[in-house]
Amino acid sequence: MNPFEVLEIPPDASPEDIKAAYHRLAKQWHPDRFTGPEKAEAEARFRQLAEAFSTLKDPGKRLALQQQMPRPAAVSVAKEKEKEKDQDREGGQERTAEDWATMAKEAYDEGRVDQARALIHYAIRMDGTKPHYHALLATILERDGDDLRAVVKALETAVRLAPRDVDSHLRLAAHFQTLGMAARAQRHLQTAREISPSHPKLRQPVPKGGKGAKGTPVPGRKGKAAAAPAAQASLVDQLKDLWGRLTGKG
Template structure:
């Protein structure tokens, strides 16, 4: 079943168009308006309409349907002289889907944004910014923290010098109780950008710095008096990342 055909709408119909089409056709095919054999047909059509609406109002299900649909031919109602333009209209790229995801996220449509960015990642999983955006969306929606971490790890694998993703991983690993991993990402971020505004310099003047000291293998490191420990650093970092610091 093609839900767009059932609701008699194009594949680029807006959520408002989908809702309006459903209500219009549901009213037209409501079984209470028919009797006999016509009522049986109306019941079947009514069920199809409900199923189509259920699919298309869910951003994730809608994207899955669109992915399976063949290219839409030029409609018969295309104005004369516009056929070539319609045929030449390019399909949306991963970048287009990612832009739509960012737009939906900025508008507060978090679920839709997640479905859109995941679709972009399926099309092109080699863009670190897509994974970073997915992590941001999951953070906003209160999703599984381990899924957030997975998205950020994908981002830093593709862009090892992505300081913000390293800092976010540090705070999330601290929340998960994985202190060693948190410290590793914090030190990596400091090595890449020691003057990053979200990093607090913890080494005393003239010292080697926390990253250099921590790099000495086989030695137990102690925190100098008056210098914050890793947990305090991460708490401070989380405040800076969230704007609460």
């Protein structure tokens, strides 16, 4: 993965920006903050951040990477920043993170994916607390289709900042299913169902015993044990259906 994207910074980031981004993300993903299965992922992210910072703090390596970046993205970001400077010289106000995010969305809608990615990274660098910035980054990375784990990373940040973001939970469920991480996929799907049971992307399966009307027998201990595998199977079916809906194959 490109070191600039690992540190969530644009290709023209200054050495000070690179250092600040590294310290911010290293603190966020420090393994000591995680336990269980998530600790291994945090350790991998932490190593990835350290490698990216080690590369970009070297002026020669940084310049070589900048020269390899897609020209449309680099040129477009440079032009946008030049416009910003012109605006400042004319007495206007400096662009906000929301301005950069809006331009990223416009670039994405027009098919300028490289530029959109660079612009949203710039918005996140200015203000990384907005969940919809990270959700947009995930959407842009999904279009690239090169790094599904980077998509997951962006969506995880989105739901950490906005725990009731149903769409991001559903997207995470579908992507974790693709990665073969069924338990995490089911967890996000279940969270989405708890937040918004009537969400249009969620199916509402009808229990085999009917709608739970009066007179329906209450299962005993044996019935509860049998219900658990059935519930798990239902979640798996929903994940498959959800993936079809998100990819347009359903």
